[in-house]
Structure formats: C-alpha cells, structure tokens
Amino acid sequence: MAKVFRAAEMMSEDVQSYVISCQYQVASADAPIEDGSFVKLGELKPDTTYAAAGDKDYNVYLASMPTAVTDKVVVIDYPGVSEGSIAGNSYRMGVKLFDLVAPAGRPVRARRLALGDRFWLGEDNFAAAVDANGYATLTPNDVRLTPASAAGDNFAVKIHLGKDFNYGQSAKGKLYLCEVVGL
Numbered sequence: 001m002a003k004v005f006r007a008a009e010m011m012s013e014d015v016q017s018y019v020i021s022c023q024y025q026v027a028s029a030d031a032p033i034e035d036g037s038f039v040k041l042g043e044l045k046p047d048t049t050y051a052a053a054g055d056k057d058y059n060v061y062l063a064s065m066p067t068a069v070t071d072k073v074v075v076i077d078y079p080g081v082s083e084g085s086i087a088g089n090s091y092r093m094g095v096k097l098f099d100l101v102a103p104a105g106r107p108v109r110a111r112r113l114a115l116g117d118r119f120w121l122g123e124d125n126f127a128a129a130v131d132a133n134g135y136a137t138l139t140p141n142d143v144r145l146t147p148a149s150a151a152g153d154n155f156a157v158k159i160h161l162g163k164d165f166n167y168g169q170s171a172k173g174k175l176y177l178c179e180v181v182g183l
Contacts, residue, residue: 002098002173004122004165005036005077011114018112020074022063023105030105035078035098036125037143038155039063039110040071060107069138069154072183074110075119076143078102098122113155117180121145122165123173130176132162156182 012018023045024033033039041063044056066073078100102108111117126136127144136145137156145157157178166172 002122003034003036003100003124004098004120004175005075005125006120006175007077007111008118008120008177010111010117010119012111012117018114020061020110020112021059021107022061022074022076022110023107024063024076024102026064032101032104033063033076033078033108034143035076035100035102036121037076038066038073038138038145039076039143040066040073041110045107063110065141065143066138068140069152071138071155073138073155074112076102077109077111079109099124113180113183115180115183118160119178120175121178122175123162126176130159130162130174132159132176134159135181136178151181154182156180 007013022039022041024031024039041061043062044058045060045062047055047057123130125144127139127142127146130147135148135151135156135158137148137152137154139146158181160177160179162174162176165175
C-alpha cells in the first residue's frame with residue numbers, strides 16, 4: 001500500500017498555466033504534503049525578498065486542505081527523488097516511485113484539473129476502500145478522496161479500473177485509473 005500519483009492524460013501536460021507551484025500550510029504554518037494530495041489554493045505567497053511591503057511571489061500559491069466538498073482543488077505532483085547529505089554534500093538520485101513527501105516550507109508542483117483529465121492514484125490516496133468501477137469525491141478536512149457511489153454536483157473522479165503494482169519488496173498494492181468527471 002502506498003501513495004502514488006502519475007499523470008496519464010492531463011491538460012496540464014500541454015497547457016503551461018495548468019502547472020503551478022504551491023506551498024502547503026496547516027493553520028497558517030508550513031507543513032509537509034504528500035504526493036497525490038488534493039489541496040485548495042489560497043492567495044499568492046507573500047514575498048519578503050525586497051523591502052516593499054505587500055510584495056507577492058508571483059510563482060507560488062499558498063495551499064491548504066479542502067474543508068468542503070464544494071472547494072476547488074489542485075493535485076500535488078511532487079517530482080522529488082531520494083535525497084540525503086553525506087559529508088556536507090547534498091545528493092539527489094533515483095526516480096519518482098511512491099510515498100513521496102514535499103518538505104514543509106518548500107514550494108511543490110501542483111496540477112490544475114480539467115474535465116476529462118486522467119491520472120493514476122495509489123490506494124492510500126483514498127480515505128476508504130475503493131470500488132474499481134465507482135467514483136470518488138473530496139473529503140472535507142482531508143487531502144485524500146473518498147469513494148462514492150455517484151459523482152454528484154461537485155469535484156468527482158470516475159474510477160475506471162484498478163491494477164496491481166509493486167516496487168521491489170518495499171511497496172505493493174493497487175493503482176487506480178481516475179478521470180475527472182466533475183469540477
């Protein structure tokens with residue numbers, strides 16, 4: 001079981017303005033955020049680089065967890081890899097696999113969603129067991145989706161199929177192909 005996000009066919013792969021950066025916060029404090037999380041965007045992040053009061057970082061939005069099923073959300077697509085420090089040198093190596101977490105205070109890539117977007121999510125990106133032919137909607141006060149029997153009138157994905165995955169001996173579980181059917 002793992003948290004996984006993989007773009008399949010998404011508008012954000014072709015339209016640059018659909019890929020944005022955000023910095024996740026809980027109660028106005030920077031917090032880590034997991035790959036495949038659904039978050040709502042707030043204002044542009046304040047920028048203190050220069051002395052002018054009220055400056056904004058034009059490239060980074062503040063983000064928080066959705067609080068209602070009616071919230072407009074983006075999905076976190078963290079492109080991180082394994083990283084560490086050896087003898088004072090920072091190393092990053094590997095490929096994106098699973099259970100990636102963006103550190104607190106670091107802007108992370110997010111994708112705006114469009115009707116018809118398709119992507120893969122791991123089973124831990126859902127708040128409950130998934131029906132491979134059902135739907136999933138936002139979960140208030142959570143960054144995961146909740147399986148549902150119908151799409152409803154707000155954000156929803158149709159779950160088309162589930163398939164087994166495993167990465168070596170460290171992670172195994174299910175991946176689900178999801179299509180955005182409601183915004």
